Amino acid sequence: MRRLTPLLAGLLLGLTFACSEPPADSPPPPPPPPPAAALASGLVYTDPTGTGWRLVKDASSTSTRLVLNLVGPADLKSRGAGFNLKAPASVRFGKFTETDFPVKDGGVYELKNTQPNPNAEHPELEPVLVAGGVKPGNLLTVGVFQKDRRATAKDSGATLLQIALEFDAAAGLTAGQELPLTITKSKYQAEDIGEFQIFPTYEMVAKAPLVDMPIAVGSLRAN
Numbered sequence: 001m002r003r004l005t006p007l008l009a010g011l012l013l014g015l016t017f018a019c020s021e022p023p024a025d026s027p028p029p030p031p032p033p034p035p036a037a038a039l040a041s042g043l044v045y046t047d048p049t050g051t052g053w054r055l056v057k058d059a060s061s062t063s064t065r066l067v068l069n070l071v072g073p074a075d076l077k078s079r080g081a082g083f084n085l086k087a088p089a090s091v092r093f094g095k096f097t098e099t100d101f102p103v104k105d106g107g108v109y110e111l112k113n114t115q116p117n118p119n120a121e122h123p124e125l126e127p128v129l130v131a132g133g134v135k136p137g138n139l140l141t142v143g144v145f146q147k148d149r150r151a152t153a154k155d156s157g158a159t160l161l162q163i164a165l166e167f168d169a170a171a172g173l174t175a176g177q178e179l180p181l182t183i184t185k186s187k188y189q190a191e192d193i194g195e196f197q198i199f200p201t202y203e204m205v206a207k208a209p210l211v212d213m214p215i216a217v218g219s220l221r222a223n
Helices: 004-020 202-206
Strands: 043-046 054-057 065-071 077-086 091-093 129-135 139-145 159-167 182-190 219-222
Touching: 043 065, 043 159, 077 159, 139 159
Parallel strands: none
Antiparallel strands: 043 219, 054 065, 065 159, 077 139, 077 182, 091 159, 129 139
16 A cells, blocks of 8 residues: 555646646637726817918917917908807817807907997997807807908908817816817908998999808817
């Protein structure tokens, strides 16, 4: 019996190692799950290239509030401009504290009468053609126009109007996520809209329609 003891121990040890090895045809272990994407904490905008109509980032922008300026081609005279911009539901269109409106005049166009009524009781309340609102589908529509034909057309190569995009922390955006911005309609008021007359003329009517314009939009992503 003493001679069988080492042999029996060796057989048991061999069986132990054999049982610990997986079968040759067993599937490989599943790969580890990918790391969770980091949540974004702000917005990043890259300006478009070119010198035509475009939306460019204003210096007042922050990581959570992006202010975009509508700038046109230098030396092109215009009397107003407007557009519709569609953004993802995860991006909010902001308002400006000065007007509580989603658009801000850039100070280029003359928005009031060139010859105001001196007998007006409240001349400071004269209405101006600055309009903006957010439609269903997160579609922003904005416009700024001169209403007095006696005012001269202005150089479009400056900040004509401003809009704001705000980061929504509750949207659950991930860092690096692309946020497409799409211009669905854009027009400007041309320089020549007919000579001013007290009563409308055929020339004024013929030259009144707005002119289509392409607006270049940069890339927006969560950061």
